[in-house]
Amino acid sequence: QVQLVQSGAEVKKPGASVKVSCKASGNTFTNYYVHWVRQAPGQGLEWMGIINPSGDSTSYRHTFQGRLTLTRDTSTSTVYMDLSSLKSEDTAVYYCAGGAAGSTGSGSYTAFDIWGQGTMVTVSS
Amino acid sequence: DIVLTQSPGTLSLSPGERATLSCRASQSVSSTFLAWYQQKPGQAPRLLIYGASSRATGVPDRFSGGGSGPDFTLTISRLEPEDVAVYYCQQYGYSPRTFGQGTKVEIK
Numbered sequence: 146q147v148q149l150v151q152s153g154a155e156v157k158k159p160g161a162s163v164k165v166s167c168k169a170s171g172n173t174f175t176n177y178y179v180h181w182v183r184q185a186p187g188q189g190l191e192w193m194g195i196i197n198p199s200g201d202s203t204s205y206r207h208t209f210q211g212r213l214t215l216t217r218d219t220s221t222s223t224v225y226m227d228l229s230s231l232k233s234e235d236t237a238v239y240y241c242a243g244g245a246a247g248s249t250g251s252g253s254y255t256a257f258d259i260w261g262q263g264t265m266v267t268v269s270s
Numbered sequence: 271d272i273v274l275t276q277s278p279g280t281l282s283l284s285p286g287e288r289a290t291l292s293c294r295a296s297q298s299v300s301s302t303f304l305a306w307y308q309q310k311p312g313q314a315p316r317l318l319i320y321g322a323s324s325r326a327t328g329v330p331d332r333f334s335g336g337g338s339g340p341d342f343t344l345t346i347s348r349l350e351p352e353d354v355a356v357y358y359c360q361q362y363g364y365s366p367r368t369f370g371q372g373t374k375v376e377i378k
Contacts, residue, residue, distance in 0.1 A: 189358065189370075242315075249324070249326075250302060256317055256326075256362055257362075262314055
């Protein structure tokens, strides 16, 4: 069973960047698409973007275009989320979540059957 | 973007009662790409149902999903105290993937 472990909480100033890691255990992770989802305090879930199993293809929600970069190091089974030009509205818990290719849908269109524990990012001056 | 509207916002029931949660999509969503998640306070979401009606591994059989586009339902046949949580529907057939705003289930 694949498990995802995320890096620790971050506090950043407006305008700065943050990089959150998501490390997987389990050899079947090579088949997983990884998504990032965030949740502002007391709010719902917002999908941010996706990276494919080999790390050479990404897709981002249009509202994050130009600020969000997802990368993947297949040698260490780690995915990174880099969000730049931070604003106070980016204060949220950030989750990585994964779905095995084709397991609960088709290709990259799969449900999120594994989740990291979440990383709190606070943006404050 | 596909908007998912969940109702009711909050559901307050006694243990053993049946809970029915609804999710309506703003445009056609195939049942193949509709999921339900449970999120308990302070925890990450957990996949309950995928493909509108298939239970994920380890999910108790008191949870069931149904419906077809645009209307879907999650039913908890006999509410247990540990089912207190916020439940989200999600469509994952189109990008961006989108979630409903959530239904909070409380115990009376």
